[in-house]
Amino acid sequence: MSEYTVVREYPYPVAEVWQVLTDPEQVAQWTTTGQGGRPENYAPVPGTKFRFVGKPVIGWAGIVYCEVIAVTAPHSLHYTWRGDEETTNVTDVTYLLEPVPGGTRFTWKHTGFTGAGGFAMAKLLGSVRKKMLTDGIAPVLEAYHRTQQA
Numbered sequence: 001m002s003e004y005t006v007v008r009e010y011p012y013p014v015a016e017v018w019q020v021l022t023d024p025e026q027v028a029q030w031t032t033t034g035q036g037g038r039p040e041n042y043a044p045v046p047g048t049k050f051r052f053v054g055k056p057v058i059g060w061a062g063i064v065y066c067e068v069i070a071v072t073a074p075h076s077l078h079y080t081w082r083g084d085e086e087t088t089n090v091t092d093v094t095y096l097l098e099p100v101p102g103g104t105r106f107t108w109k110h111t112g113f114t115g116a117g118g119f120a121m122a123k124l125l126g127s128v129r130k131k132m133l134t135d136g137i138a139p140v141l142e143a144y145h146r147t148q149q150a
Helices: 014-022 026-029 115-149
Strands: 002-010 037-042 048-054 063-072 076-083 091-100 103-113
Touching: 014 026, 014 091, 014 103, 014 115, 026 037, 026 115, 048 091, 103 115
Parallel strands: none
Antiparallel strands: 002 103, 037 048, 048 063, 063 076, 076 091, 091 103
16 A cells, blocks of 8 residues: 655644645645645535545546545544545545644645555655645745734
8 A cells, every 4th residue: 555645844833734724715725736626615524525626637537536534623634535536446635733843743644545556646646745735835824824913
């Protein structure tokens, strides 16, 4: 089984990072960085079914189907991830936020990929997430933080 983990530290409080990671308006601003999709019908509430809609490519319609499984605000979020509505191959995404000196450590873990195709998908998604969580989220966090200071 394949998986990937991306860990980033941000110089903002856990509550602010949580807000940017879970508020639908904020999520839409950082997920589209580096081929990610925009969320539709997303809410950090267990049982919520939502989609990430991105640009279709050969062999993929551009939609990821998800369902929120568990939320422990402001520290963790767990949802399922399916690259096709009909597939039985369901993977899991977990967010973990931990306070660290000077800010928040955010861990994105995506598990459950199987076979050679799963290995390749984990590699591809891992590189997209690294860009998203480095280049995409930083300006959104900075802008959100400024609004909290006003």
